[in-house]
Amino acid sequence: MSSGRETQSIKPLEVTLPTSLRSEQLVRIDSQWASSRPALATATRMRYKGLIQGFLDSAERFASREALVVDDKRLSYRELRGRAAAIARTILDRELESFPLAAILASRSVTAYAGVLGILGTGKGYVPLNPKFPVDRTRKMLVLSGSRVLVVGREALGQLHRLLPEIGRTLTVILPDLDDAADLCAAFPQHRFVSSRQMSEGAGFAFDIEVDSAAVAYLLFTSGSTGEPKGVPIHHSNVWSYIEYISNRYEVNERDRFSQEFDMTFDLSVHDMFICWERGACLFSVPEKSVMLPAKFIRDHGLTMWFSVPSVVALLSNMRLLQPRCFPSLRFSVFCGEPLAAAHAQHWQEAAPNSIVENLYGPTETTIAISHYRWDPSKSPQECLNGIVPIGWPFAGQQCRVADHERGEVSETGELCLAGSQVTDGYWNDPEKTRRQFVHFPETGETLWYRTGDLVKRGENGCLYYLGRIDHQVKIRGYRVELQEIEVVLRKTSQAEQVVAVPWPVVDGSADGVVAFVSGVSNVDDLHILDRCREALPDYMVPRKIYRLEEMPLNDNRKIDRKRLVKLLEGA
Amino acid sequence: MTVAMSEAQLVDLVISWVQSNHRPGNSRNGKISADTDLIAGGLLDSFGFIDLIVFIESQSGCKIDLTDVDPSEFCVVKGLCRITLRNQ
Numbered sequence: 001m002s003s004g005r006e007t008q009s010i011k012p013l014e015v016t017l018p019t020s021l022r023s024e025q026l027v028r029i030d031s032q033w034a035s036s037r038p039a040l041a042t043a044t045r046m047r048y049k050g051l052i053q054g055f056l057d058s059a060e061r062f063a064s065r066e067a068l069v070v071d072d073k074r075l076s077y078r079e080l081r082g083r084a085a086a087i088a089r090t091i092l093d094r095e096l097e098s099f100p101l102a103a104i105l106a107s108r109s110v111t112a113y114a115g116v117l118g119i120l121g122t123g124k125g126y127v128p129l130n131p132k133f134p135v136d137r138t139r140k141m142l143v144l145s146g147s148r149v150l151v152v153g154r155e156a157l158g159q160l161h162r163l164l165p166e167i168g169r170t171l172t173v174i175l176p177d178l179d180d181a182a183d184l185c186a187a188f189p190q191h192r193f194v195s196s197r198q199m200s201e202g203a204g205f206a207f208d209i210e211v212d213s214a215a216v217a218y219l220l221f222t223s224g225s226t227g228e229p230k231g232v233p234i235h236h237s238n239v240w241s242y243i244e245y246i247s248n249r250y251e252v253n254e255r256d257r258f259s260q261e262f263d264m265t266f267d268l269s270v271h272d273m274f275i276c277w278e279r280g281a282c283l284f285s286v287p288e289k290s291v292m293l294p295a296k297f298i299r300d301h302g303l304t305m306w307f308s309v310p311s312v313v314a315l316l317s318n319m320r321l322l323q324p325r326c327f328p329s330l331r332f333s334v335f336c337g338e339p340l341a342a343a344h345a346q347h348w349q350e351a352a353p354n355s356i357v358e359n360l361y362g363p364t365e366t367t368i369a370i371s372h373y374r375w376d377p378s379k380s381p382q383e384c385l386n387g388i389v390p391i392g393w394p395f396a397g398q399q400c401r402v403a404d405h406e407r408g409e410v411s412e413t414g415e416l417c418l419a420g421s422q423v424t425d426g427y428w429n430d431p432e433k434t435r436r437q438f439v440h441f442p443e444t445g446e447t448l449w450y451r452t453g454d455l456v457k458r459g460e461n462g463c464l465y466y467l468g469r470i471d472h473q474v475k476i477r478g479y480r481v482e483l484q485e486i487e488v489v490l491r492k493t494s495q496a497e498q499v500v501a502v503p504w505p506v507v508d509g510s511a512d513g514v515v516a517f518v519s520g521v522s523n524v525d526d527l528h529i530l531d532r533c534r535e536a537l538p539d540y541m542v543p544r545k546i547y548r549l550e551e552m553p554l555n556d557n558r559k560i561d562r563k564r565l566v567k568l569l570e571g572a
Numbered sequence: 573m574t575v576a577m578s579e580a581q582l583v584d585l586v587i588s589w590v591q592s593n594h595r596p597g598n599s600r601n602g603k604i605s606a607d608t609d610l611i612a613g614g615l616l617d618s619f620g621f622i623d624l625i626v627f628i629e630s631q632s633g634c635k636i637d638l639t640d641v642d643p644s645e646f647c648v649v650k651g652l653c654r655i656t657l658r659n660q
Contacts, residue, residue, distance in 0.1 A: 288611070288612070289611055289612065289643035289647050290643050292618040292621065293618075293638060293643065295639070296638075296639070296640065296641070296642070296643075315619075315622060318622050319622065319625065319638055320637075321638060321639060323639075477618075513617075513619070539595070539614065539617065540617075542595070
């Protein structure tokens with residue numbers, strides 16, 4: 001399958017070349033770049049194993065070192081490699097025909113991590129599914145991905161009876177945490193089940209694979225404006241660039257202890273796992289109950305690498321859990337996914353005085369993150385705009401341009417467009433959306449640019465400042481949300497003439513949730529609508545409240561005036 | 573001015589608050605009791621939990637210190653109330 005990319009040209013624009021990096025960064029990064037692994041082109045010729053390569057190298061070099069801690073389970077690289085090998089061999093032994101992707105429905109368990117590695121160990125890309133998401137949404141993702149294999153963790157077994165009935169194609173369901181799958185075999189004869197007792201032996205499996213750098217390493221789904229999740233395929237070459245760059249920048253080594261806060265359906269989890277395993281470090285899976293307030297977890301495990309959305313800082317701060325010097329073990333603290341308030345960066349810096357604090361920015365389409373800003377307590381407060389930390393400069397080798405597309409010119413303020421080895425080439429089986437967002441500019445020839453939809457300002461020194469969106473996409477607690485997707489569900493369930501979803505409340509540039517307005521309907525059963533929303537949407541997209549209006553306020557263009565709706569909320 | 577509370581009184585107060593302020597779409601969840609896990613059951617998200625802490629502090633007059641408390645204790649109604657009353 002392909003992303004169905006067909007590009008279009010838009011108005012001629014002056015090209016902004018990637019001269020935005022500060023000179024000292026260029027020198028340092030380039031020297032590190034040169035000393036690291038062979039470039040991808042060379043690596044491809046050297047039996048390149050793709051995203052799993054770093055883990056396999058570490059498993060050879062640091063076989064007895066701890067690779068993963070999940071609750072009270074501690075797995076060495078040798079043990080985790082063994083678990084992954086068993087899953088990989090089981091997939092390959094039961095493969096009836098070749099297919100490019102396999103899905104994993106698991107979360108924060110040994111099977112979740114071993115499953116990702118096992119799938120990659122077959123040379124296939126992985127499709128993470130989230131047991132916390134509504135089953136209907138998970139089924140859509142599974143079907144859209146075309147996966148013929150599904151690896152399921154213990155924590156998701158209870159969902160199978162609702163997930164599997166409406167899957168048209170035959171699935172091979174691998175169950176490393178279930179001894180006996182007889183009940184499932186009887187209930188779903190159209191599918192094939194492999195219990196833990198029926199799985200192949202991992203011993204002796206050599207991970208003797210080669211992957212094309214253009215193959216898909218993982219496929220993630222983000223919120224889509226039509227109501228259907230939108231697939232973003234990330235290729236091995238995209239993620240390889242990121243891992244090379246970041247593991248060098250943070251000088252990761254085998255003594256590091258990484259946090260793993262993010263759900264696997266959030267691409268920032270790829271950073272946690274594969275930056276960690278690239279250099280033989282240990283990954284600490286943050287239990288669901290500690291994700292919200294992880295202060296004790298950070299201290300108990302002496303973490304050295306922290307990566308989360310900025311909302312976590314606000315929560316810890318509100319709970320008085322961010323005391324000066326409370327996280328002395330941290331070397332790097334990295335935030336991404338939503339605007340980072342300057343006050344929060346400063347507060348965290350005081351709590352983690354031995355840590356470098358960085359703000360990363362990047363849409364899923366550009367592989368985890370593509371620009372960075374390093375917090376400097378002496379200078380950064382003056383460099384912030386509206387109290388928000390800049391998104392900084394693109395990674396070395398990646399390109400950006402800021403353009404006002406309506407006026408057809410490069411400008412100081414406009415839409416951020418990105419290009420480079422980290423940028424994917426289109427959406428999964430969606431030529432129309434691909435054409436809209438992935439474009440060529442006449443001045444840059446074959447270079448493919450991703451239009452982010454993010455409105456940014458470019459400072460005199462090339463530093464980028466995030467200002468907001470040019471469309472109706474918002475971030476809620478770091479998750480990317482198309483408000484239209486919520487509105488599709490609201491319209492269907494409320495039968496209202498007009499529905500509007502509004503991010504609310506918004507604190508320091510970040511939305512905590514969403515509320516809904518409906519009009520043109522007399523009887524609104526809020527609880528019924530919200531229950532239906534909960535069945536179709538992930539928790540963070542379900543409106544907190546529904547307001548009924550006689551009619552929607554309109555602006556001068558006779559469009560719904562969203563700003564006035566926000567004013568109504570402010571006055572409520 | 574606040575009055576010293578018993579654990580049972582505080583538990584009742586918390587349950588009543590959660591019943592009025594839990595996440596939407598959970599209307600079919602079972603009865604909320606002293607043993608209910610507020611987070612695992614999806615009743616509160618992180619911001620709702622903070623709102624609950626603010627509410628408890630205002631009612632009990634106690635500052636809740638979660639510095640060294642395990643999440644499996646403070647996510648449960650009864651555990652959260654006990655932590656609160658330790659500082660009474």
